[in-house]
Amino acid sequence: MNIFSFTNINTNQRRILATLILAGFISIGNGLQMSDNSIATATDIPLQTNNRVVKGSLKRNGLPRKVTRAVLRDLSRRENIAIRKLEIIDYQQKTWSDGCLELGGAAEICTQALVRGWEVIASDGDRTWTYRTNQNGRLIRLAKDKRTNNRLSRTLKNRVLKTASQYLRQPISRLRITNVERETWNDSCLELGGIAESCLRTSVPGWRFVVRTSKQTLVYHTNKDGSEIRLNEQASDRADARLPKKVRYAILKDAAAWSKISPSRLKIVKAERKIWDNPCFLNFERYCNFAFIRTPGWIVTVKGGTQTWVYHANDKGSVVVLDRTPSLSNAAARVIKRDAARRSSLKGRRYSSNFRIIEVEKLRNWNGRRFRKPGWKAIVSNGKQSWAYRVNENGSEFKFLPIASLPPSIVDAVITDAKARARSRVAISENNIVAAKQVRWRNGCLGLRSQRRYCTMVLVDGWRITVKAGPESFVYHTNNRSRVKFNAAASRVLGGISSSEVSPINK
Numbered sequence: 001m002n003i004f005s006f007t008n009i010n011t012n013q014r015r016i017l018a019t020l021i022l023a024g025f026i027s028i029g030n031g032l033q034m035s036d037n038s039i040a041t042a043t044d045i046p047l048q049t050n051n052r053v054v055k056g057s058l059k060r061n062g063l064p065r066k067v068t069r070a071v072l073r074d075l076s077r078r079e080n081i082a083i084r085k086l087e088i089i090d091y092q093q094k095t096w097s098d099g100c101l102e103l104g105g106a107a108e109i110c111t112q113a114l115v116r117g118w119e120v121i122a123s124d125g126d127r128t129w130t131y132r133t134n135q136n137g138r139l140i141r142l143a144k145d146k147r148t149n150n151r152l153s154r155t156l157k158n159r160v161l162k163t164a165s166q167y168l169r170q171p172i173s174r175l176r177i178t179n180v181e182r183e184t185w186n187d188s189c190l191e192l193g194g195i196a197e198s199c200l201r202t203s204v205p206g207w208r209f210v211v212r213t214s215k216q217t218l219v220y221h222t223n224k225d226g227s228e229i230r231l232n233e234q235a236s237d238r239a240d241a242r243l244p245k246k247v248r249y250a251i252l253k254d255a256a257a258w259s260k261i262s263p264s265r266l267k268i269v270k271a272e273r274k275i276w277d278n279p280c281f282l283n284f285e286r287y288c289n290f291a292f293i294r295t296p297g298w299i300v301t302v303k304g305g306t307q308t309w310v311y312h313a314n315d316k317g318s319v320v321v322l323d324r325t326p327s328l329s330n331a332a333a334r335v336i337k338r339d340a341a342r343r344s345s346l347k348g349r350r351y352s353s354n355f356r357i358i359e360v361e362k363l364r365n366w367n368g369r370r371f372r373k374p375g376w377k378a379i380v381s382n383g384k385q386s387w388a389y390r391v392n393e394n395g396s397e398f399k400f401l402p403i404a405s406l407p408p409s410i411v412d413a414v415i416t417d418a419k420a421r422a423r424s425r426v427a428i429s430e431n432n433i434v435a436a437k438q439v440r441w442r443n444g445c446l447g448l449r450s451q452r453r454y455c456t457m458v459l460v461d462g463w464r465i466t467v468k469a470g471p472e473s474f475v476y477h478t479n480n481r482s483r484v485k486f487n488a489a490a491s492r493v494l495g496g497i498s499s500s501e502v503s504p505i506n507k
Contacts, residue, residue, distance in 0.1 A: 088120060116135045160211065306480070336391050339387070340380040374392070379405075414484055434468045439463060
């Protein structure tokens with residue numbers, strides 16, 4: 001029997017055999033590479049996505065314009081609402097399991113294929129709608145099972161927004177309801193009872209609300225009519241959750257002593273961890289040396305009445321700083337504090353002991369004229385009122401900024417009322433406030449007498465504010481807190497309104 005041996009074959013046979021072996025190796029390598037590619041393609045489509053991770057990536061990528069237009073056009077046509085009154089309030093990327101975007105009917109045939117797309121929430125300010133789309137917005141469906149929010153009464157939603165507004169000490173205009181779900185709670189405490197609270201075991205129909213601001217998320221449980229509203233603190237994402245107690249106590253103690261506002265009426269609405277390169281940044285000093293001295297601490301935002309203050313504090317709470325006076329020259333700080341004291345109702349006090357500069361912005365040209373002169377924009381406060389200024393570096397010139405000095409609660413009330421009264425199709429915002437003058441009214445009716453109400457003869461510090469929207473103008477009289485009255489005689493409204501009409505907005 002002949003035995004095959006590699007040594008027995010000739011040169012040509014060796015070359016042929018080597019070529020065949022090499023071709024085999026290449027074929028095997030290509031086969032492995034194709035398998036890897038096919039696996040990567042299949043796993044590249046996410047079957048489930050984490051909302052938190054996807055939302056973070058969407059802030060970079062953004063919702064495609066085609067999808068935005070498709071959603072708003074469909075909603076406008078479906079509900080007969082002008083597109084300009086609609087907005088996208090939330091969105092996240094999704095992968096649907098079929099061609100019907102998981103919304104196919106019982107008799108509907110849906111292609112069984114993964115479809116990348118978006119879940120988009122649109123709103124008109126009162127109601128919300130949830131849409132599902134494909135990647136480019138050509139396929140779009142309204143998620144009817146998510147429209148429970150549309151059947152809510154306006155009263156219930158307003159109660160939740162008012163509760164959140166009081167908790168955060170922010171105007172309602174800065175809050176939005178992003179999700180509402182119908183729930184049946186298992187006890188009378190809406191499943192949020194305290195340790196020492198006695199809760200009756202019974203089924204309570206109600207709702208679960210998610211209210212958001214730009215930085216925070218609050219989750220509320222309510223009963224059916226909103227007479228019982230409770231905050232789910234564990235599910236909420238509050239800005240002050242990590243702030244050490246000793247820092248919180250030191251800041252609230254300083255704010256209460258300075259503003260003369262009870263600590264129970266003060267609220268920390270935001271706390272941000274911060275590491276400064278030098279203690280001078282912690283203390284708002286104007287000049288800092290170049291030495292690197294690691295200074296850990298916190299930037300904390302406090303709400304009190306109509307005021308908002310941003311504190312700096314070190315980790316131990318032994319250093320708590322609000323006053324930015326060191327950021328300005330002594331002359332500049334002195335002149336604007338004196339003017340604020342003159343405008344304040346607390347004229348009998350020394351301005352230096354009670355007035356603080358709570359905001360400072362460096363300006364290359366303080367007065368906006370042709371020849372640049374550096375200076376600052378600064379806000380002075382006594383804890384109850386604030387006054388905004390532009391001032392040059394040496395304090396020889398300054399300008400009071402009345403519109404920037406308005407309390408946020410007053411701005412919110414005025415803009416909300418102007419939107420309701422406007423007949424012209426013009427978007428109204430804070431930018432429509434064209435005039436604001438500080439006034440001392442001679443009676444409790446803010447200078448507007450009413451036949452149905454007796455006006456007490458008392459001096460009331462406040463504002464006269466003008467809002468302009470196209471051909472219309474609205475004039476308001478206010479106090480320094482949140483009371484606003486509409487001056488119909490001085491206003492101009494399309495359609496004609498009796499000049500004798502006086503409409504109190506907040507009593």
